[in-house]
Amino acid sequence: MVNRSETRANIVGTAARLLREEGAAAVTVRAVAHAAGLQPPALYRFFEDKDALLDAVAEHVFTTYVTEKTHTGGSDDPVADLRAGWDAHLAFGLANPALFGLLVAPGRASPAAEAGLAVLRARVRRIAEAGRLRVPERRAAELVHAAGTGAVLTLLASPPEDRDPGLADALLDAVLRAILTGAPADPPATAPKLTDAERALLAEWLNRR
Template identity: 65%
Template sequence: MAEVRPDSASRQRTRANIVECAAQLLREQGASAVTTRAVAQAVGMQAPTIYRFFEDKDALLDAVAEHVFATYVSGKTLVEDSGDPVADLRAGWDTHIGFGLANAALFGLLTDPSREVRSPAAAAGLEVLRARVHRVAAIGRLRVPERRAVELIHAAGTGAVLTLLSTPPEHRERDLADAMYEAVMRSILTDMPTLPADSTTAVAVAFRAVAPKLTMLTGAERALLSEWLDRTGDGPTTPGASAGPD
């Protein structure tokens, strides 16, 4: 491993100090308090010096998001691939809700639709959700396409946190998030991994999840198979529904 030069180590310490000071301002005074001038003053440097470490304010906020989330999860017992994909999905939901309620100002920034570029921290979280949904699909428990499941869970989780945050703490119904999760699961999960014959969508979604691993097929064959399965997975799921006119 290459030795870290003193100047590099000093730069890393300064950068970490900037992030910590910005996180403290955000936590104690809200998003409006996190200005370049205020952060620089808290650190004890000139405002332009901040730009030697961060391209702009959004880059600083992204670093704060990563720092705060890492600090949050370090104190939690997280379920990582426990062997039960459905339980792992629930664990991820609980972490999302808990983090949002514990970090209201930061959550608001991460979900702000006016930001031109999606936060890397938010994007990384979405990738984790996609991976967990994919594992659920692979065991035959999804009744909808993976993308649809991800969008529903993401929308429900974000909405649940924002709704709770908009309610005074003493009036919050903490079981709202649980009720939201159960409602979404009823719409996207099958009851059992052993699929009935008429659950063509669930079968297609499960097969689609493992199709890329079928190495006995050529790349072109796997791509064609995936396209066919995508069409099947997006088809009607109501018994008796038709894909078109008779």
């Protein structure tokens, strides 16, 4: 017999597939229930409404991405780690356009989006602790967040073949010049990493219901 947690996981996985393959408009209660082999009323035993389902999908996809694309431990250079996080943010947004649109939609509070912001703030705090910030932490984090969101949305607005491959890096360099003392660090040669503290913070945010 399939238990409650397995049924919930099946619903979320099905909704995530529909979102990836057909976009947000395809993720309706009726469509998800049909694809998951359930009657529509059954979904309301797990999710209050469509928004709650989409939030669960966002958390599922986001945490899966973090698990697959990051490694425990950061570098000794907090600016390099910020660049690595920027690269991960861009890769995630470009790989998941429909989900990214949901995460950054105005007025939509998602635990997954808050988790990402929490990690960004932690990385900015490390830069501040190293004496590298010329602006307050909050302003630095908001500048990086706004630039990263804008970069992804701008790139997604064009077909892949028409995108400027250097746009995102140029934008990050401009932001770093505005918030850092001294020259920004060179991009890291390794894959993006989270420190143990950042991973714990991420888990704390995503475990909140």
